Amino acid sequence: MSGDPPPPPPAPAAPDPRRGIPPVDGVLRHPAVVDHVALVGRQRALGVAQAVLRQAREGALPPDDVVEEVAARLGGLTAPAGTRPVLNATGVVVHTNLGRAPLGAAATQALVDAAGYADVELDLATGRRGRRGGDVVDALLRAVPEAGDVLVVNNGAAALLLAMTALAAGREVLVSRGELVEIGDGFRLPDLVGSSGARLLEVGTTNRTHRADYERALAGSPAGPGVAALLKVHPGNYRVTGFTSAVPVADLAQVARAAGLPLVVDTGSGLLEPDPALPDEPDARSALRDGAGLVVASADKLLGGPQAGLVLGDADLVGRLRRHPVARALRVDKLTLAALGATLRDPRPAPVTAARRAGAEELRERVEALRWTLARHGLTAEAVPHDGRVGGGGAPGVPLPGWALALPEGLAGPLRLGDPAVLARVHEGRCLVDPRCVPPAQDAALAGAVLAAAGGVGDVTAGGPPAGGPPAR
Known part of the structure; x- marks a missing residue:
């Protein structure tokens, strides 16, 4: 009707509360946060702040609570002055960024026992100076009876450096072009050998090297023109396939003996004897039986010991x-x-050996048990096949069949920053938690870490326990 009052204007839309989310730099500079940033380091603090801000943008956290939440999380983190224990859920057994091989129980106890005074260079029977680390020398000679003597230095690169310095400084070392490897963090074999004062004399080509290439380089003199040694390096962190050839240790040893020169073999990964599961991985005993004069290797890879060079x-x-x-x-x-x-x-397998040999069915049962535990607490996840890797430059391209728990990709950051810290694998938009390298006794801690991390991610699917009950054991 004409006398009716006009309808009221529509109420203005409520402002989006997410407009109040502070910028990440503002959070890190806030007085309640800045001291925590100084304590734990900017990089770790940035990761925490980004995770909390993601929650706020998804509506799972009020913008006004962002600063308080970041301060609380940073306050619970350990300062970077000391290393933090990490559960390795990547499936990579020898993980360089996680310190390579984890020590077994016997080695861990030995560290504690040696922390005080110890008979490092003392013969307790006579009270006089003894061989430094004599029991370790004896243990290595028992493990590798083909060796006439052994020496332990501080890592694998140091072992090669010392060999080149002592045997070839100022002279030349023959090496195949296909073995001029680059190791971790950009360190290259030619640079390492060059720092010893030795000069590398390259033979062959990138993909094919023959015995005759070495013999031609040595022609004209029983010891070659300035040649002091032959070097063979296992290219452990990559594999060249196709039209390739390399000279076996036994053939190269014959060339070296004919020239009156030592053959140094860098096996890399520290395998002391053949392992049928890794048929292409070189080992110290076989190399010495085939005529190598010296074998150098790392102790903190497949051997499963501390960082050392053999x-x-x-x-x-x-x-x-x-x-x-x-x-x-x-x-x-x-x-x-x-x-x-x-x-x-230690008669028991080292942790790296146990992890490397873990069977796919065993890992599947552990993943299913983990999935069931999460489901009981309202988290749905998926068990998926997942191949592990040896890692650390050992057995490149060799898969270790297993299983992993597939979670949202956004969980990877909170898992790394949790307590315990968990390093998972991020692949194709998913966070894959592989228990291969996690001791079974820590499965409950792993489940707890996942649940704690999931509490801070808004896109985790919630649900009830899986149908059919817990997995069969």
Whole structure:
């Protein structure tokens, strides 16, 4: 009707509360947060702030609570002055960024026992100075009876550096072009050998090297023009396939003997004897049986010990390395000797060996049990096949069949920043939690870490327990 009042104007739309979300730099500079940033480091603090801001943008956290939540999370983190324990849920057994091989129980106890005074260079029977780390030398000689003597230095690169310095400084070393490898963090073999004063003389091509290439380089003199040694390096962190060839250790040893030169073999991953599960991985015993004069390797990879470099082989050659002045600068401390000796004497498989040999069915049962635990607390996840890897430059391209728990990708950050910290694999938009390298006794802690991390991610699907009850055992 004409006399009716006009309808009231529509109420203005309520402002989006997310407009009040502060910028990340503003959060990190807030007085309630800035001291925590100084304590834990900007990079870790940035990750925490970004996770909290993501919650706020998804509506799971009021914007006014962002600063308080960031301060609370940072306050619970350990300062970066000390290392934090991490559950390795990547499926990579020898993970360099996580310290490579985790020590077994015997080696861990040996570290504690050696933390005080210890008989590192003392013969307790006579009260006089004894061999440094003599029990470790004996244990290595028992493990590799083909070696006439052994020497332990502080890592695998140091073992090769010492060998080149003591045997070839100022002279040349023959090496295949296909073995001029680059190791972790950009360190390259030519640079390492060059720092010893030796010069690499390359033979062959990138993909094919033959015995005749070495022989031609040595022609004209029984010891070659300035050549001091032959070097063979296992390209452990990659694989070249197709039209390729390389000279076996046995053939190369014959060339070296004919020229009166030592053959140094860098096996890399620290496998002491053949393993049928890794048929293409070189080992120290086989290389020495095939005629290598020296074998150098890492102790913190497939051997499963602490960071150390091993030198095994001809007693006279090892003696030359031991007497060289550089050996003093590269020697290991009492804690390394204690942990290495315990690793060698322990009859139980090292943790890296147990993880590498874990069966797919066993891993599937653990993943299903983990999935069931999460489902009981309202979290739905998926069990998916997942291949692990040896890692650490060992057995490139060799899959370790297993299983993983598939979670939203957004959980990876909160898992890393949780307590315990968990490193998972992010792949194709999912966060994959692989229990291969997590001791079964820590499965409950892993489940708790996932649940705690999921509490801060808004897109985790909630649901009831899976149909059919818990997995069969």
